[in-house]
Amino acid sequence: MSEPPELHPEDDPVLLRAELDACRTEINRLRVESRRLHAIGMLQRDQIARLETRNTHLVDQRDAAERSARAYKGQATKIKRRVGRGVCPCCNRHFENLERHMHMVFPLTAPPR
Incomplete structure (x- = not known):
C-alpha cells in the first residue's frame, strides 16, 4: 500500500484560505490608507x-507701501527745501520773512511760535 501524501502546514486549504483573507484585508486597508493620504496630499497642495x-x-502690498513711503518722503523733502528758500507752501509766493507771512495770512496752518 502506498502511503498517504504528507501534509505540510502551507498546503492546508483552511490555512491557505485564512492567509488569503488576511492578505485581502491588508490590501483593502492599504488601499483605504493610500486614498486617505492622497486626499491629504491634495489638501496640502491646495493649501x-x-x-x-x-x-x-x-509681497506686492509691501512693495507698493514702500514705493508710496518713498514718494511721500520725496514730497516732504521738496516742500521743506522750498520753505527753506522762503517759498510759501500755501500760495507759492516768495517771502523774505516766511514765518511772519504764515502767521499773518495762514494762522491755522502756521506752526506755533
Whole structure:
C-alpha cells in the first residue's frame, strides 16, 4: 500500500484560505490608507497654493507701501527745501520773512511760535 501524501502546514486549504483573507484585508486597508493620504496630499497642495498666492499678494502690498513711503518722503523733502528758500507752501509766493507771512495770512496752518 502506498502511503498517504504528507501534509505540510502551507498546503492546508483552511490555512491557505485564512492567509488569503488576511492578505485581502491588508490590501483593502492599504488601499483605504493610500486614498486617505492622497486626499491629504491634495489638501496640502491646495493649501500650499493658497499660501503662495497670499504670500505673493502680501509681497506686492509691501512693495507698493514702500514705493508710496518713498514718494511721500520725496514730497516732504521738496516742500521743506522750498520753505527753506522762503517759498510759501500755501500760495507759492516768495517771502523774505516766511514765518511772519504764515502767521499773518495762514494762522491755522502756521506752526506755533
